[in-house]
Amino acid sequence: MTTNQDVIIEINQLSKHFGDYQALNDVNLTVKQGEVLALLGPNGAGKTTTINCLLGFLKPDNGQVRIAGVNPQQNVVNARKNLAYIPEQVALYPRLSGLENLVYFSKVAKVEKSEQEFKALLEQVALPAHAFNKPVNSYSKGMRQKVGIAIAIAKQAKALILDEPTSGLDPSASYEFSQLIQQLAKQGVAILMATHDLFRAQEDAHSVAILNQGRLVDYLNFEQIQTVQLESVYLKHIKAEPSC
Ligand SMILES: Nc1ncnc2c1ncn2[C@@H]1O[C@H](COP(=O)(O)OP(=O)(O)OP(=O)(O)O)[C@@H](O)[C@H]1O
8 A cells, every 4th residue: 555655755736947948837746665767858858957856956936845755945954865866977076986985975974884884885786896996087887876876875865866877878787777776676765767768767667757848748657667668658748849
């Protein structure tokens, strides 16, 4: 049975405009514990604007968002405690190693662990052991993402938000990433993933939301995702309308 307590990411009647442009228009979405939601939409659809509202970087014009019950407009520190964010380019200190970045960002989140425990986290996300002590400026995108995911696990984040996580990943790195996402979802993390990767969305997501020109134009639950070809559904909504 699903209860309100299962809902970790809440987006209620969210609207946001920039000048004359309505970037988000009355968007409603939820992501529950253990659910992976793929947020699809063409360039300019409003995916990053949605994420920026969830992170507390943007103030909605109307509506509200909550992370584990906390509205970032009211308490951004508490909202972010429950949240991990992995942007398209994971923001790590380039000259520090993967291990040092993990230790640093965990300390920022007030997480204390032994070096062995931090290394075990890097093993859990399948970062090659030879890379643990190398500077992250020598890492591939997939390796940086693994450090980002290790930070999310260390923080025990209830919500994970990803922006374009698989763009630029080769198929095996993309597959490895997908395994990690499934692992986190099984541990109960609510995951919102903005993506153009229809293949990964069809494979990995438990629900799919399609935004176009700031509006939610379709929502598919798990059963629906299994029975449709996502590309056809997406193109049905998007093809006729030029993207921004
Ligand atoms: N700070 C801003 N000032 C003005 N316009 C903005 C700002 N941020 C976003 N926009 C506009 O809002 C619209 C939605 O942008 P957004 O970045 O949310 O789209 P997106 O779905 O993430 O696109 P993409 O797939 O290209 O990342 C776009 O038309 C964009 O130009």
